[in-house]
Amino acid sequence: MKRIKVGMLVFPGFQLLDIAGPKDAFAEVKVLSRGECEYEMMMVGTTRGTVQSSSGLTTVPDRTIFDPCSEFDTIIVPGGLGIFDAFDDPALSDWLRAQHRQCRHVSAICNGLFALGSAGLLDNKLVTTHWMDVPRLASTFPKARIELDHIFVRDGSIYTTAGVTAGIDLSLAMIEDDFGRQMALDVAKYLIVYLRRAGGQSQFSPLLETQASPGSQTVELQQFMLDNLHVGHTVTSLAERVHMSARNLSRIFAKDCGITPMTFLANARIDAARRYLEATELPLREIARRCGFDDTDGFRRTFLRRLQINPVEYRDRFRSKPVREKADVK
Structure with a gap:
């Protein structure tokens, strides 16, 4: 033995x-x-x-x-x-x-x-x-x-x-x-x-652990990004929204949140995609569109790189029952 x-x-x-x-x-x-x-x-x-x-x-x-x-x-x-x-x-x-x-x-x-x-x-x-x-x-x-x-x-x-x-x-x-x-x-x-x-x-852990404190200079910008994930944001376009230079925005955002604006946006898109996969039957192309990915293939690659699991496998493992939103796009 x-x-x-x-x-x-x-x-x-x-x-x-x-x-x-x-x-x-x-x-x-x-x-x-x-x-x-x-x-x-x-x-x-x-x-x-x-x-x-x-x-x-x-x-x-x-x-x-x-x-x-x-x-x-x-x-x-x-x-x-x-x-x-x-x-x-x-x-x-x-x-x-x-x-x-x-x-x-x-x-x-x-x-x-x-x-x-x-x-x-x-x-x-x-x-x-x-x-x-x-x-x-x-x-x-x-x-x-x-x-x-x-x-x-x-x-x-x-x-x-x-x-x-x-x-x-x-x-x-x-x-x-x-x-x-x-x-x-x-x-x-x-x-x-x-x-x-x-x-x-x-x-299993939330990706969005970098929410700015209420009253900070970046909290409204964070909320804008969360409400408009489908938009093709850039550091320049975000900076123009808050009347700053791109360099100054990056500096202030990193000070408040510990990450860059574009990293926050990338995290937010993945987090939103997870919620859609868990709670809806929306097709991948519609989830990709809502979350600001260029196409379904890009969404799959990014999701797999970040979570080491593809979107279909993630949905199979974590989808809630009953499904709360069904696809209206075929």
Whole structure:
């Protein structure tokens, strides 16, 4: 039997699914291999006694970071709101550094990577995390190289993932590394999930996080663009509308929003297209026209480049029921 030992860290306020998802995926390996392969999993607490998750359910760790543990092949650190109370604990950082020296893999799900960062394990590493935690990660650990739109990232022995359910994507990647593609595919089929999800986090996170503050010089211009996505705007035409030079508009817009006017417009067009795909049966050419794309092919290419999934696949995956607007254009 091939056996791989996995240590799963738990701390007060950990995200239960970050542990339960990988734990169930790993457990299926033994079932599907008829006992020929196995992950031996051990829960390791940061405190003694029971540990309560963010959902209120509790677990009893097999060990704590203060107890002797058998050598692990892999460590998994979950995320959860509790990480911000736990991640800079010197005892935890010492334990993670020791595990990193001897383990083949050290991984973090969602914002669990803050604990790896505090232990100095993210310096010059390519990483990802939940899109909402990216700004805090960048300011707390500036030496980390952040991939904004990945479900999971591997850099050497360090694995990091986006939020919550991405822990299942991580576990499937590990199963493929450890026991081969067919085993990972069999586990994915059993769990009824994708072996590899198409696209990145921007499928699930809002693209428009750069709305100007009320009363700013650019908020009215933003609203104008949102109301007229179909128009062929340029920096010059937008600048003329607010009686500025193109250079001055770009400077003020970037100061207020962190991006250029044309980047905001491109984001707004993609965001509007997503809403049409999710909520209507409009044909792609009509969505392209309403959102300001030159033609359907250009719309498809831009959508695929930005979200790593084509519009038809996106509609199939995310369309709401019942459809609220039907096409009047054939």
